[in-house]
Amino acid sequence: MTAMLNIKDLRSYYGQVQALHGLSFALNEGSLTTLLGANGAGKTTTLRAICNMVRSTGAIEFDGSSLMGRSTESIVRLGIAHVPQGRGTFTSLTVEENLQLGAISRRDRAGIIADIERMYGYFPVLKERYTQQAGTLSGGEQQMLAVARALMLKPRLMLLDEPSFGLAPLIVRDLFKILGRINREEKVTILVVEQNAQLALELADQAHVIETGRIVMSGGAKEIANNEDVRKSYLGY
Template sequence: MSQERTPLLSVRNLVVNYGAIKALQGLDLDVYAGEIVAVIGANGAGKSTLMNAVMGSVPRAGGEVFLEGRSLPTKSFQVVTSGVSISPEGRKVFAPLTTYENLRMGAFPQKSETDIQGDLRKVYDLFPRLEERKDQYAGTLSGGEQQMLAIGRALMARPRVLLLDEPSLGLAPIIIKEIFKELKRVNQEMGLTILIVEQNAKQALMLSHRAYVIQTGHLLMEGPSQELLHNPEIEAAYLGGKKR
């Protein structure tokens, strides 16, 4: 990706504190249009804090987030209407609502019923099980189906950038493979830009074009995902390999 273009999503000198704990300490990150960018790191590195700060779910103590050069609002609903939506960690579907109602909730920025119905069709084509279970309460869906629903709900907002926070968490390998296959399809066929935070570093690096490695709120390393996938230090720290 050309570094001369304006990033679609840009994080500059981002600082987030939880009381005396410095969760993010001056983090910089860029995501260009059409990319899948991964953020990997150990538990407590600040990955989910980054996503929540972008979405306005936690206050920023410093720094800014930009969407195509314009400062992104700090209130979550304004972030979504600006063009950034999230499939959150733990899925957070609306359990008492049906699958269909959850998807409709995600479409709140949209005004045209024709557009909403068209977007529903796209989500159902992506995840056919959601159509099969459209009248089923979300709280009774399997973990994999809830993850599909969380992603589908985020897509209903027609985002320019889709954030994915730990989409493989608690899922069986066969379900993870299915979901990641569809994420790649969304990127390739629809050109959707994706920023993914993922504990499963290997899956994230295999899916993404570029990646950032963060450690205790600091940027440790960045580069093309295929290079990081075969980096001895990354292998040893995050991929279960041995130091060479």
């Protein structure tokens, strides 16, 4: 397996405050990786740094070419879809328009129409509501819409920031199943940041643990899940 995304010595700043202190890790093509860490460890910042939404130094390479200094939109156009915290739904637009926006950088009209249908297959509830304003959807529906919108890009890499946030446990299970399917069937590499460590470790094959802006542990998800410290700190048993 080759490294699709390679991050080296990443340091990010919010104004004067440094949030990442030389963070390094790599993502393999086709993997489903989770980033674990306490509140404020720098998980969200890492995702934002990949899309150049926060001032950073260091090296981020995607397919061997550097992402540093590129604008957010041009990074996205390389096939990196980012579902931000809070989902980033276009609340004033309809569900279908949200999906079309996901594919705004694509040119294949027929493909887009087919993909919208495919999304309705994954998330039938979106089809029921396709003319509805996205802001009127429930939290879970909005999260599905956000994932579907990200998939409309036909991404090679998908970054998800706390997809379980604010959702009922049952809905979270469904969502994670679908993420697993997307990873296997569509061969989309996924990097997911999660508070719900247990669920994330069940789903993922790789895991990295962040503490105060650095990677402190990396490995297979099973192996991490069995680690004494991780169990104590993040799984609570």
